[in-house]
Amino acid sequence: MEQVQQRLTELGFSTGGVDGGYGRKTVEAVQAFQATYQLEITGQVDESTWGMLFGSHEGQDIAADDPADAPTADRLVELCLHQVNDRYVLGTQADHNNPDEDEFDCAELISWACARLGVEFPSYSVSQIDASHHAGLGLSVSDAATTRGALLFRRAGHNGSKYNHVAISLGTGEETIEAMDSKHGVAVGEIGHRFTDGGYIPGIQYH
Known part of the structure; x- marks a missing residue:
């Protein structure tokens, strides 16, 4: 779980600390990550969420097709x-x-x-x-x-x-x-x- 918390923090989703726990703040950070990347919002690190966190899509910007400064x-x-x-x-x-x-x-x-x-x-x-x-x-x-x-x-x-x-x-x-x-x-x-x-x-x- 520390690995997940560390990765979420690196991506700008605060878990309230890297302590290996799976408390409310970590669940909410996972939900926010899932919502950003338009995954099912479960708050649980399922296969799809893990793959997006650590797989070939890590860091992918969902708005990559938009001009960088467009107010989308x-x-x-x-x-x-x-x-x-x-x-x-x-x-x-x-x-x-x-x-x-x-x-x-x-x-x-x-x-x-x-x-x-x-x-x-x-x-x-x-x-x-x-x-x-x-x-x-x-x-x-x-x-x-x-x-x-x-x-x-x-x-x-x-x-x-x-x-x-x-x-x-x-x-x-x-x-x-x-x-x-x-x-x-x-x-x-x-x-x-x-x-x-x-x-x-x-x-x-x-x-």
Whole structure:
């Protein structure tokens, strides 16, 4: 397991340390790696995951066909996935010029990743979904769930929630990457019935 943790760390997926254990942070790092390389997201190092980690495909960039500086949905998702296990701090202001920023709330993760791609996007969740809808880029939750890099938004009051929340779809129909809460930090989550709206991000290129 230390070999897996070391390799994940080398590739930018933090496991919280190389200790030979298979705790939550290592599982989440494996999930993030699997999501980046569009493998089945199980959190377990199966044959396909092992092969991608250590085989002939190691280091392969899923966005290799895209221009290096293009603001694509794949690059947006990959940036967010590399922040898995970073801290969640409600109301934090992420430094958009810092490529190694390590604390986010839900909206700041997205605005930070957009800024890293040269796309200006608001830093508050309700402003983000409004920007998407005002640009005529709204989506249903079901469409956003199958669109890699699309926004998924929960309006306050949905299922008893107190706050707005925003996440990025991994395009699988089931999973997100999001700054979830203070317990989980940045993590791969499940869509379930948590969201009310979806949308494209203006300025991001979707396939």
